[in-house]
Amino acid sequence: MTAITLTDIPVSEIDLADTGFRITSPCHDIEHLSASICRYGIMVAPLVVCGQDKYIVVSGFRRIEAARHARLSRVTCRVIPAGDTLGAAMVAVTENAFSRELTSAELIRAIALLLGVMDAESIAKNATSIFNRPLNIRYINTLAHIHAMPDSVLDLLDKGRISIKACKNLVSMDAETQTEFLHLFSLIKVSSGLQMEIITWAKEICALEKISLSRLIQQSPLATNESDVPGLEGSDLGHKDMSALGKQFKAFLVQRRFPALTAAKNQVRKQIKALELDSGLQLALPENFEGLVYTMQMEFKTMDEFKTRLNRLAEIADNHNFKSLVDR
Template sequence: MTAMIFTDIPVSEIDLSDTGFRITGSGCDIEHLSASICRYGIMVAPLVMCQRDKYIVVSGFRRIEAALHSGLSRISCRVMPAGQFLDAALAAVTENSFSRELTPAELIRATTLLMGFMDAKSMAENATSIFNMPLNPGYIHTLARIHTMPDPVLDLLEQGQISIKACKNLLTLDSDILSEFLHLFSQIKVSSGIQMEIIAWAKEICALEKISLSRLIQESPLDGNDAGHRDMGALGKQFKSFLAQRRFPALTAAKFKAQEQIKTLDLDSGCQLTLPENFEGMVYTMQMEFKNEDEFNMRLNRLAKLSEHPAFKSLMAR
């Protein structure tokens, strides 16, 4: 790594508009960091590069932004000589990756930054010393391709509303369908696995029914004027349920019938009968809660009588 010097720099000479080495997102809240700087100062000096009559930031964007917010006029920085771009890119990545685990969006920015100076094979060979984790060339190329997707992708990754796996699944779609999916995931929040199910089911429904994705979404619970003000997790569950019913109508109907049969069993709050996951297996789960021996025996007796209940027999015979 190129030798660097420590010096105090006027904030006015630091060009925050040059984000070429930025790994972190630009929408981070700096209020707490600003308060910490006001009280304790900057604990780790930002790294900048001297460029003619200004300095560009290599690492420490948030610290400098927070210092500006705190009203500081000068900041103590580590300064790299001009023109050391590979060293600067490596420093930008390693300083972040060895202080904490990179987020998916940060990993994409980091690999894309380094691909301007080294190939995927070299990056993979040195991944543990650069990213603090192993990476293979294929995965690095995938991350670089995701970086070429429309701007909302990194924002959605930053917010945890889409995963790298889901992005990879969307790479081959045309721009209009891709934009529809990105808009969809901006309205809901579900796990990576459910994101994959939603993408697969939506594509299958559109193909089977010969309709557009936009029309499918219009017919879903998301097509409401107040969707932006509703809980994104709840909307995600509703949308998945809508797709499941649309894609697997017979299975959904059978599952609903089974749930209605369970209700007729009139189990008390201390007993819960759960259907097999995805209603595909044959293993049911019975959960029983009790506070004392009498309650235990009472619930056992209640469960023992279930085998004679017509709804229970019908449920087991499905």
């Protein structure tokens, strides 16, 4: 790589609008960093490359943003001469990858950046020296396909609202369906495993009922008359907990996809309620009625409570609702 020089540069000559080398997510919370720079200065000099009219940031976007916020007029930077695009791209990745583990969105941005100057085979061959971890060609190509999805995918990955695993599932879908699923995950917050279930159930429902995903969402608890804005600003859902919305949407899909099972569960809930179990007794049925083992949990504090619970269990054993549950 071309030799790097240390140069004192006017902040006004650094182009923060050019984010071609940026792999980290934009961060507007720079108050603490700005205060630190005012007091102690910049500990590690940002890296820039000579542009036509201004310097382009390679690494250190937040540091330069914070320096500008602190009203510094000049910043000492490491400078790469113009023309070394490959070296600049590799440094942009390695400076982050060797200081901490890259997030999923950062890894995707890094792959996209490097694919602009080298092929997937070369990236895989040099992955440990660039990313501080091995990467195979297939995974690199998958990440490139995710980067080609609508821009909102990276924002959702940054916010932890969608997983790489879910994104890999969406890659093979058409652009419209990708956009609809990304919009869906902008409305709810669920675990990675539940994301996969939601994608599977939603696809199956849409295929069985011959409707679009957007139509399915409109028929769900997520339905809103407001504009489809990620983050829910101005919508009727904005005041609701996104995790709670995720649970509601899951329940909606389960009922829609498995109506018979849902009806059976509702009937069982009524039968259990009819048992009028004491607060110290809890009955758990096999998951989805697929097993044969039932669980009755009993809580007590004293011997008298223990005897009372045993007597109550004996009464329940003769209850018609209980027998119909067990002898199904």
